[in-house]
Amino acid sequence: MAKGESPLKQFEIQPIVDINFLGFDISFTNSALWMTITTAFILIFFTVPFLKAKKTNSVSDLYPTRMQVAAELGFNFINSLLADTVGKEGKKYFPLVFTLFMFILFGNLFGMIPYSFTFTSHIIVTLALAMGVFIFVTVLGFVKHGAKFFSFFVIPGLPVYMLPLLIPIEIISYLSRPISLSVRLFANMLAGHTLLKVFAGFVSALGFFGILPLVFIIALTGLEILIAFLQAYVFAILTCLYINDALHLH
Amino acid sequence: MPQLEQVEFFISQLFWLGVFFVILFTVLTYITLPRIRAFLNQRDDFVKSHISKQDELIKKAESIIENYEAKLTEAKNQASQIINDAKDKALKESEDLIKATEEKIQHEIKQTEERVAKEKDTAISELNDQLKDSATNFLSKVTNIEKGNINL
Numbered sequence: 001m002a003k004g005e006s007p008l009k010q011f012e013i014q015p016i017v018d019i020n021f022l023g024f025d026i027s028f029t030n031s032a033l034w035m036t037i038t039t040a041f042i043l044i045f046f047t048v049p050f051l052k053a054k055k056t057n058s059v060s061d062l063y064p065t066r067m068q069v070a071a072e073l074g075f076n077f078i079n080s081l082l083a084d085t086v087g088k089e090g091k092k093y094f095p096l097v098f099t100l101f102m103f104i105l106f107g108n109l110f111g112m113i114p115y116s117f118t119f120t121s122h123i124i125v126t127l128a129l130a131m132g133v134f135i136f137v138t139v140l141g142f143v144k145h146g147a148k149f150f151s152f153f154v155i156p157g158l159p160v161y162m163l164p165l166l167i168p169i170e171i172i173s174y175l176s177r178p179i180s181l182s183v184r185l186f187a188n189m190l191a192g193h194t195l196l197k198v199f200a201g202f203v204s205a206l207g208f209f210g211i212l213p214l215v216f217i218i219a220l221t222g223l224e225i226l227i228a229f230l231q232a233y234v235f236a237i238l239t240c241l242y243i244n245d246a247l248h249l250h
Numbered sequence: 251m252p253q254l255e256q257v258e259f260f261i262s263q264l265f266w267l268g269v270f271f272v273i274l275f276t277v278l279t280y281i282t283l284p285r286i287r288a289f290l291n292q293r294d295d296f297v298k299s300h301i302s303k304q305d306e307l308i309k310k311a312e313s314i315i316e317n318y319e320a321k322l323t324e325a326k327n328q329a330s331q332i333i334n335d336a337k338d339k340a341l342k343e344s345e346d347l348i349k350a351t352e353e354k355i356q357h358e359i360k361q362t363e364e365r366v367a368k369e370k371d372t373a374i375s376e377l378n379d380q381l382k383d384s385a386t387n388f389l390s391k392v393t394n395i396e397k398g399n400i401n402l
Contacts (some may be wrong), residue, residue: 008251008252009251009252011251011253012252012256013252013256013259013262013263015259015262017260022314024261024265025258025259025261025262026261026262026265027262028262028266029259029260029262029263029266029396031259031262031263031266032262032266033269035266035270036270036320038270039270039273039274042274042278043274043277043278043282046255046278046282046283046286046327047281047282047285050282050285050286050289051285062292062293062296064289064293068289071286072286072290075283075286075287075290094283095275095278095279095283096275098278098283099274099275099278099279102274102278103270103271103274119267121253122253122263123254124253124260124263125263125264125267128263128264128267128268128270132271182371186253190251190253209359224347246357
């Protein structure tokens with residue numbers, strides 16, 4: 001990083017190919033480039049190990065390859081996550097949760113590569129994902145329960161005189177779900193990458209003693225990788241919980 | 251903060267996010283995940299079938315053991331039966347032999363006794379005859395009567 005450069009410069013969007021469609025600027029940017037890389041990587045990682053035609057002549061044909069084990073790990077992780085939070089009905093929503101988790105996870109992880117771009121550090125991206133989830137679970141709730149879905153805002157077993165106070169609170173908390181979901185991911189990515197850049201700036205500024213912030217950013221990079229996992233996990237598990245709420249109300 | 255300042259790229263970001271998310275979701279839903287699931291199911295089925303086969307084999311082995319044990323007990327019973335029979339037979343034979351021997355001895359004793367008695371009788375009668383002869387001789391000499399006329 002050059003001296004005097006803002007630590008926020010890493011979040012700048014740079015158009016690679018200018019595209020204008022019906023007056024809308026849909027340029028292919030560095031953000032879109034890393035989305036492409038993420039999508040391609042996930043598809044290759046999870047599809048290629050299973051492309052080979054299967055035969056079951058002997059036991060050894062059923063031994064998974066290393067790549068298959070790695071892919072199965074991700075598959076079983078989301079499978080058990082859904083089974084634990086939603087139960088058996090959750091199987092239908094497996095592809096959605098899987099896609100969300102992997103897209104965010106590898107978006108975060110590729111963002112850890114120096115000079116790359118973290119598209120999950122943009123509020124517009126995370127908000128779009130969160131709004132997508134929010135609209136999906138709301139529609140799901142209405143499809144499953146119709147007008148009964150509104151009873152979700154009434155906590156059962158509560159005295160009637162508390163309802164005028166608690167129903168608005170419930171509605172506000174419901175409506176704030178996409179905001180909390182998106183800001184959590186966005187703020188974590190923003191703060192982590194900014195912190196890394198700020199301390200990276202100290203390395204050159206402190207001369208010999210720059211070794212101290214260097215050690216610190218090495219440790220911080222490890223923490224950031226953990227957070228990359230954790231935030232993808234939080235996003236996925238909250239999506240599961242919202243689906244569970246929509247299916248079972250209370 | 252570029253996230254809030256570069257508003258001109260919002261549409262672009264949303265557009266590409268939509269494009270890639272839909273591509274990812276569609277391919278994963280219709281190609282990748284069913285393949286992984288089929289693969290896992292196949293392995294599960296294989297393992298399950300082998301477990302049931304194993305159960306079958308265990309049952310078979312158990313029945314074989316049962317059969318073997320039954321045969322073993324039967325053989326043991328037969329063996330003890332044969333031993334008992336042999337014992338009984340031997341005992342009976344020895345008893346018979348003892349009995350026969352005893353009978354024989356008794357018989358011989360009896361015969362000997364009879365013979366002894368007979369010989370005794372013969373001896374006594376011979377002695378009697380000799381005594382009678384001597385007496386007759388003595389009387390005929392004393393009385394001069396013909397031997398044939400003396401009747402004792």
